[in-house]
């Protein structure tokens with residue numbers, strides 16, 4: 001049986017603009033997202049949440065696709081949601097674009113509200129939240145707005161050299177897949193990732209997976225984590 005955490009719905013009404021930071025006020029986005037979130041229809045089932053951590057190019061998206069196929073999760077990629085926001089010409093697209101180009105982290109309020117909307121729009125109750133949290137601020141904002149902790153946290157642990165090689169060969173036309181941005185992203189990753197890893201290790205939720213090997217070899221390390229849960 002999939003264990004479920006608290007429903008999203010009570011937490012939406014508790015959403016509050018108390019987690020401001022300077023960057024978010026620059027975006028002036030929190031108020032509009034907050035008012036939107038208050039009109040979201042409460043979801044029917046409490047979600048089962050998996051966070052997927054790992055540096056750029058560690059293979060998060062690739063493994064998420066395999067988990068979706070094998071275990072029926074809904075894949076929510078924080079980066080894809082932000083790129084969709086840019087493509088939709090939203091008022092904040094230009095600022096999100098420059099943040100991504102600089103390899104920095106978009107203010108949590110923005111990302112969390114995009115994730116929340118995506119979860120609310122889904123009929124599924126099993127979610128892979130890919131590329132999130134990328135900072136302690138991300139993690140705390142999620143807890144505050146969604147009101148739930150993840151059930152499982154995957155961490156794809158990959159050497160820097162391998163991540164750089166994969167990103168530079170990714171060939172998806174991304175503005176951040178270049179050597180300048182990847183260097184900045186790796187610095188940001190090294191600075192912000194470890195407190196998150198430590199936090200979820202202490203809570204007994206973290207599965208560290210060596211991300212070197214073929215896609216299938218890595219998935220064979222991922223599969224038992226979910227197979228055990230669905231028994």
Ligand SMILES: Nc1ncnc2c1ncn2[C@@H]1O[C@H](COP(=O)(O)OP(=O)(O)O)[C@@H](O)[C@H]1O
Pocket residue numbers: 054055056057058059060061062063166167169170171211212213214215218
């Ligand atoms: N195990 C692997 N070995 C070699 N290349 C991989 C592996 N997993 C993914 N890739 C490739 O590396 C690139 C980055 O993978 P991706 O899943 O986008 O990583 P992330 O989402 O962590 O940035 C993609 O081009 C992908 O096809």
Ligand SMILES: Nc1ccn([C@@H]2O[C@H](COP(=O)(O)OP(=O)(O)O)[C@@H](O)[C@H]2O)c(=O)n1
Pocket residue numbers: 054055056057058060061078079080082099100101103104105106107111130131132133134138176185
């Ligand atoms: N939680 C997140 C996730 C992504 N992002 C931004 O989006 C970029 C791309 O994220 P991604 O998850 O698609 O990147 P990959 O790890 O897949 O290469 C990051 O470098 C950040 O600039 C963010 O600000 N906050």
Ligand SMILES: [Mg+2]
Pocket residue numbers: 060061077079131
């Ligand atoms: Mg990705």
